[in-house]
Amino acid sequence: xxxxxxxxxxxxxxxxxxxxxxxxxxxxxxxxxxxxxxxxxxxxxxxxxxxxxxxxxxxxxxxxxxxxxxxxxxxxxxxxxxxxxxxxxxxxxxxxxxxxxxxxxxxxxxxxxxxxxxxxxxxxxxxxxxxxxxxxxxxxxxxxxxxxxxxxxxxxxxxxxxxxxxxxxxxxxxxxxxxxxxxxxxxxxxxxxxxxxxxxxxxxxxxxxxxxxxxxxxxxxxxxxxxxxxxxxxxxxxxxxxxxxxxxxxxxxxxxxxxxxxxxxxxxxxxxxxxxxxxxxxxxxxxxxxxxxxxx
Amino acid sequence: xxxxxxxxxxxxxxxxxxxxxxxxxxxxxxxxxxxxxxxxxxxxxxxxxxxxxxxxxxxxxxxxxxxxxxxxxxxxxxxxxxxxxxxxxxxxxxxxxxxxxxxxxxxxxxxxxxxxxxxxxxxxxxxxxxxxxxxxxxxxxxxxxxxxxxxxxxxxxxxxxxxxxxxxxxxxxxxxxxxxxxxxxxxxxxxxxxxxxxxxxxxxxxxxxxxxxxxxxxxxxxxxxxxxxxxxxxxxxxxxxxxxxxxxxxxxxxxxxxxxxxxxxxxxxxxxxxxxxxxxxxxxxxxxxxxxxxxxxxxxxxxxxxxxxxxxxxxxxxxxxxxxxxxxxxxxxxxxxxxxxxxxxxxxxxxxxxxxxxxxxxxxxxxxxxxxxxxxxxxxxxxxxxxxxxxxxxxxxxxxxxxxxxxxxxxxxxxxxxxxxxxxxxxxxxxxxxxxxxxxxxxxxxxxxxxxxxxxxxxxxxxxxxxxxxxxxxxxxxxxxxxxxxxxxxxxxxxxxxxxxxxxxxxxxxxxxxxxxxxxxxxxxxxxxxxxxxxxxxxxxxxxxxxxxxxxxxxxxxxxxxxxxxxxxxxxxxxxxxxxxxxxxxxxxxxxxxxxxxxxxxxxxxxxxxxxxxxxx
Numbered sequence: 001x002x003x004x005x006x007x008x009x010x011x012x013x014x015x016x017x018x019x020x021x022x023x024x025x026x027x028x029x030x031x032x033x034x035x036x037x038x039x040x041x042x043x044x045x046x047x048x049x050x051x052x053x054x055x056x057x058x059x060x061x062x063x064x065x066x067x068x069x070x071x072x073x074x075x076x077x078x079x080x081x082x083x084x085x086x087x088x089x090x091x092x093x094x095x096x097x098x099x100x101x102x103x104x105x106x107x108x109x110x111x112x113x114x115x116x117x118x119x120x121x122x123x124x125x126x127x128x129x130x131x132x133x134x135x136x137x138x139x140x141x142x143x144x145x146x147x148x149x150x151x152x153x154x155x156x157x158x159x160x161x162x163x164x165x166x167x168x169x170x171x172x173x174x175x176x177x178x179x180x181x182x183x184x185x186x187x188x189x190x191x192x193x194x195x196x197x198x199x200x201x202x203x204x205x206x207x208x209x210x211x212x213x214x215x216x217x218x219x220x221x222x223x224x225x226x227x228x229x230x231x232x233x234x235x236x237x238x239x240x241x242x243x244x245x246x247x248x249x250x251x252x253x254x255x256x257x258x259x260x261x262x263x264x265x266x267x268x269x270x271x272x273x274x275x276x277x278x279x280x281x282x283x284x285x286x287x288x289x290x291x292x293x294x295x296x
Numbered sequence: 297x298x299x300x301x302x303x304x305x306x307x308x309x310x311x312x313x314x315x316x317x318x319x320x321x322x323x324x325x326x327x328x329x330x331x332x333x334x335x336x337x338x339x340x341x342x343x344x345x346x347x348x349x350x351x352x353x354x355x356x357x358x359x360x361x362x363x364x365x366x367x368x369x370x371x372x373x374x375x376x377x378x379x380x381x382x383x384x385x386x387x388x389x390x391x392x393x394x395x396x397x398x399x400x401x402x403x404x405x406x407x408x409x410x411x412x413x414x415x416x417x418x419x420x421x422x423x424x425x426x427x428x429x430x431x432x433x434x435x436x437x438x439x440x441x442x443x444x445x446x447x448x449x450x451x452x453x454x455x456x457x458x459x460x461x462x463x464x465x466x467x468x469x470x471x472x473x474x475x476x477x478x479x480x481x482x483x484x485x486x487x488x489x490x491x492x493x494x495x496x497x498x499x500x501x502x503x504x505x506x507x508x509x510x511x512x513x514x515x516x517x518x519x520x521x522x523x524x525x526x527x528x529x530x531x532x533x534x535x536x537x538x539x540x541x542x543x544x545x546x547x548x549x550x551x552x553x554x555x556x557x558x559x560x561x562x563x564x565x566x567x568x569x570x571x572x573x574x575x576x577x578x579x580x581x582x583x584x585x586x587x588x589x590x591x592x593x594x595x596x597x598x599x600x601x602x603x604x605x606x607x608x609x610x611x612x613x614x615x616x617x618x619x620x621x622x623x624x625x626x627x628x629x630x631x632x633x634x635x636x637x638x639x640x641x642x643x644x645x646x647x648x649x650x651x652x653x654x655x656x657x658x659x660x661x662x663x664x665x666x667x668x669x670x671x672x673x674x675x676x677x678x679x680x681x682x683x684x685x686x687x688x689x690x691x692x693x694x695x696x697x698x699x700x701x702x703x704x705x706x707x708x709x710x711x712x713x714x715x716x717x718x719x720x721x722x723x724x725x726x727x728x729x730x731x732x733x734x735x736x737x738x739x740x741x742x743x744x745x746x747x748x749x750x751x752x753x754x755x756x757x758x759x760x761x762x763x764x765x766x767x768x769x770x771x772x773x774x775x776x777x778x779x780x781x782x783x784x785x786x787x788x789x790x791x792x793x794x795x796x797x798x799x800x801x802x803x804x805x806x807x808x809x810x811x812x813x814x815x816x817x818x819x820x821x822x823x824x825x826x827x828x829x830x831x832x833x834x835x836x837x838x839x840x841x842x843x844x845x846x847x848x849x850x851x852x853x854x855x856x857x858x859x860x861x862x863x864x865x866x867x868x869x870x871x872x873x874x875x876x877x878x879x880x881x882x883x884x885x886x887x888x889x890x891x892x893x894x895x896x897x898x899x900x901x902x903x904x905x906x907x908x909x910x911x912x913x
Contacts (some may be wrong), residue, residue: 160311171752172747172748172752173751175744175764176744178731179711179739179744180739180766180769181731181732181736181769190757190765191754191757194754230638
């Protein structure tokens, strides 16, 4: 009678709602484009195919970019790296944030003060400014961008995780473990974290869209992949001067970024709704929900 | 209870039971429920199944009907229907709810809103969550008048009636600044503010200590009498109902299985289930062994053919399986029960309480000694100079009202709270204050069972993992042996090994508490600290848990430190009792001595406030 992990149950429920299915399809399409794009691109991303800002033609279906390279090819080529970076930064940021938040909540006292004040300091910087600060000091390296974005996420995740873990840490089942002298690390891993699954799932979804926007934004400002590599954020910057002549150079990457963000957000919303029923297991059964009566 | 026994049969079930004695001089009943049926709204996945069916009763003005049943019996569902409400997923399948002769079930939501509060009022179980925490009490009471009319000048009168003599400071407070008893009085004041015709009280004293409970019960009775309000009082606690109700209706598995005047029903129960319930209630008079009922009530849609109680019934005969029993009237006052052997059951002497005194074991060398223990939170003293000893195989109860410091005491003993002064000696050695200072052996030998089985089990782990966790920490057993120990622990608490792969949410409250016990017992402790472990459970389940605990104590030679506010329960479970009031030991000694000849005024009051059948009739 083994039960499927809670995360799987929630995802399954979310996918079955219209909202979740829509979000997943939209985000999935963008991921698909980015993933198989490089393989199906008609040209090389650095090949000069047509004249700068040439209109769409049979040679270049979406026209040419600022240097006369194929916009379609560069669009297909420029997403994968962005998505992978966003995913890694999100995973890292949520992991670090969750651990810090749960530790602050569980241990309390000195730990709580130190962690949460540090969090407050980082929160004082806007996310993009914080990332810019690091990147402008150490140079635009990919690992640094990922790290900077992850660090900028961690404090926000820590706050959310701390609030949720505070409640769980007060439960009797945690006390039952404490009086056995079981070390805190083990209690956190076995008893506290598993009860935060739904909270953290929503957090992952939210942070993923932010990662995407911050990394694309950095790349737009010139702190991402360096030319001549193709990247959606960079493309928007390069091609904005030719917006009138060939709008596709700006529109395509912008649309894909927007679609991905919308898709992930919609899906996350569905996950949040789906987790309500599942998370309810933590508390007493059968909350008396009064609704207008239905007379048959 | 002061109800005259020659009362008119005000709560005789309508329709199918012929009123053998015409209610002389009484007009239409204030409340008449006729053949109420509430069903789970049918969907593609599940067919229509009734949650409540064939429920009929009446209540006259000024009278209180006690509606009794275990959790899941449908009592709250019926109560909500009296306000025209149903829980999500349910719908009304038929019947009538007549208030002063007017059926409220066909009314529109808008019309119902006008009735609620003015004609029908509701007092919820937990006033703390029913009052808006961000509004002052005064503002909330004014709101009631603003919606339903009525002079706000009546405010202080309403408050005084609810037993709040000095309303000013209370009106200016936020709900969290009030005690549980005060909150419940405010809820009562709100309910009675617009002089309703009918008031529905849903376990309003659960969670209050006996003294507060007694006062709230007196207030409710007084108000009903004075203003000729009909009241339906829902509770799983028979003793409380005996205290307040003129008539009692017992529900089981969505059916009204017995109804009658309180005095009659409690002195001569006609349904085997009522009998069973009464035997499960601990009594102040004698330390009888509590008898739990085997099995659990069927779920809606899963009811056995014939009588729903048959599988658990000691009186079952072949006929019970054939059809659902119809009400049998057993006395000329309208006392009736849905049991084919009702008349026979009634004639059994009393409730046949097996008044077997517990053999008090000789007090040996104490296992646990607490001397001069004091605890303060910040500057406020919580416990002062507490002295206590628990002998080997002895069971010691700590009794006190809420806020007396009894739970803090338990937390100090198990090491959750470490800022205390004084000494605790365990097994001849001084016990370090916090968990960290204690040896593995000390940690293993002192085990704790918490009050609320809904929060004491990790919902993300299986029962096997929950019980296995302490084992894995203290013993490094190979998997096979560990599974064996888990199985043994489950068997010891009367569950099956097949529970191991299940999750807590698949278990009932009683089963969960058994799992919590199994987790404590799997390590073979010497001392078990039980913090109000039955207060979240129904009486019949409580009886079964107590039965189990006493058996385990016998078999394993456990010492028990049993913390409770339930005095009658102490009688059934403990050898010695220590009464705590405001952080100080007020009285202690053998149970029989303290409960029958209390020395201090506090203990005397505590005992006097305990509701029970004894005062009835």
